[in-house]
Amino acid sequence: MTSVSPAPNGAGFNRAGTVTVNLVAVDNTGGSGVASITYHVDSLTPVTVNAATAAVTVSGGDGTHTVFYSATDVAGNPSDSHTQTVKIDTTYPVVGASISPTPNSLGYNRTSSVTVNLSATDVRGSGVASISYKVDNGTPSTVNAATAAVNVSGADGTHTVSYSATDVAGNVTSQSQTINIDTMAPTVSSVTMANGGPQNSKEADAGDTLTIVFPPDMDPRTLCSGWDSSSASAQSARGTASIGLDHKLTFASPATCSAWSFGSVDLVSAYATGQTPLSFDLSTMTWTSGTLVITLQGNRSGTAGSTSNKVNPVYTPVSGAADKAGNPLSGSFTGGMTSRF
Known part of the structure; x- marks a missing residue:
């Protein structure tokens, strides 16, 4: 039997860089008892412990790792070989934002409607699960995709788009984008x-x-x-x-x-x-x-x-x-x- 610590999320991913797979072997009632457990992680050298339990450390970096394990009783009977998959993702997604139409060199738009195009990537990780955003103090929105188009419209002034991207493992990257809208001609007072x-x-x-x-x-x-x-x-x-x-x-x-x-x-x-x-x-x-x-x-x-x-x-x-x-x-x-x- 195995258990994974810390427990992975619903998609089977761990956000911890080091994961422990706990192995427990039991022999049949009246049998000779467990003599040892043998395991190895990925292609590493097998390890044998003379006990009915073993704690296997998995820390090979982001990606999918496999723990191979078996047990042997005192009489020499080996168990079947089993595997436990461990998926690690500690890498945060990357989010980019582009503004349409493009503001001038001082960061101003002369149109009352501006679109902030959000795009998230998670190349080495579990993949982008969703993007969430809100404009100023508005109601947050979430899309289950790696892209989102956020419309900013309103009175002249400074508006803030707050946004985040979440990958399948649950890593979250949060950022914000400032939009300066000015459509009014200046006057001398x-x-x-x-x-x-x-x-x-x-x-x-x-x-x-x-x-x-x-x-x-x-x-x-x-x-x-x-x-x-x-x-x-x-x-x-x-x-x-x-x-x-x-x-x-x-x-x-x-x-x-x-x-x-x-x-x-x-x-x-x-x-x-x-x-x-x-x-x-x-x-x-x-x-x-x-x-x-x-x-x-x-x-x-x-x-x-x-x-x-x-x-x-x-x-x-x-x-x-x-x-x-x-x-x-x-x-x-x-x-x-x-x-x-």
Whole structure:
């Protein structure tokens, strides 16, 4: 008689790397009694123990192993030869996930319906039994297959697909996949001018600032080519802020923003007069979590105009400005409050 420890599951598999097959031999009533048990595992050398019981260790790695055994009584009568199969699987299945449609380089999808294709393999083990999954805090689902297609649909934002694969032996691999959905075009919430310089607020001078507030998911690299789209730290560029004869403020920083800059802001009033634009050669443009601030600094060239009018500045973004999902920032945005340098 045999027993296996630990006991295999219903499919006959053990998840333990070492399994014990316990052998027990009995002789017929009135017989001479059991003299010995002989066994061997797979093709290993046979072992004989002079007893009616034996504990056989099976530890040959994942796969199917066979214990061959027989008993002999004191009179020399041998039993028939018997076998016990031991199936070991300690290898966890491997699960892969692919997203359709493929997100952009920053991990965003611009569609409200995304499919996560799950595929599990268990090459050296017992084989994949099932895949289980759930979306966010939804109800879990299980499919008795090695593949599953999970639909993620809902409001813009971050969704999480939690999934696992279970092999026939009961080994479970659990993972998750994040889905970022963003279908909404970004907007600017405020455009303000502030006097920060030593001169009066009727003309542009060093220390004055222009602030534009974008949504948090705005891609800063689409405003300044030298900035990092994925960085959460403040980023800045030094260059020349100019106010042209058309009253529009622009910023140029060839060293950092070599391909483009933020666009322009129409100040409406005449902050530059005459035939020469007004410029500040050591100005800075700083990006911090969606807020862009241009600070006028350095030597001022050109003629500063003066205005007593309170105006609402109008921002026009650079072509190609977009959020991290690629939704374009287009049109113009008028500041909600009047201000002036």
